[in-house]
Amino acid sequence: MAWARDYWRETPLADMTAYQWEALCDGCAKCCLQKLEDEDDGEVYYTRLACQLLDLDTCQCTDYPNRLQRVPNCLQLSADKLEDFHWLPVTCAYRLVAEGKDLPDWHPLITGNRESVHVSKISVRGRAKSELSVPEADWQDEVIRWVDL
DSSP states (O other): OOOOTTHHHHSOGGGOOHHHHHHHOOOOOGGGEEEEEOTTTOOEEEEEEEOTTEETTTTEETTGGGHHHHOTTOOOOOGGGGGGGGGSOTTOHHHHHHTTOOOOTTSHHHHSOTTHHHHTTOSOTTTOEEGGGSOGGGGGGGBOSOSOO
């Protein structure tokens, strides 16, 4: 499907087609990392633990169409919930566009290459492990600092 070259600069998130919305995702898979929320202050902490459905090599969901049914805490990002984007990494295209910022130079829509997010070491490739490898009671030991919020 064709669209204006820099459609994300001109098209509000709420007006994007489903195809444009999905193409905005850079494929970093940081949103697929398990997160812990501090009950006292609401702070969100990322862990290196990836959702059981994440392919750690491709950084793609292995069952994207059914992920919301299979993983109860999986969230579907949508333009009508922009206020919820605060937990997304500062590199996330959805968050950047919602904040009126442009996409970074490494983003696949800029480079034309889906691998650019991995080559630039923005993705979780090589840095995450399956949530199934650690008991949930020990997830706090897996908190990371390499996801900038």
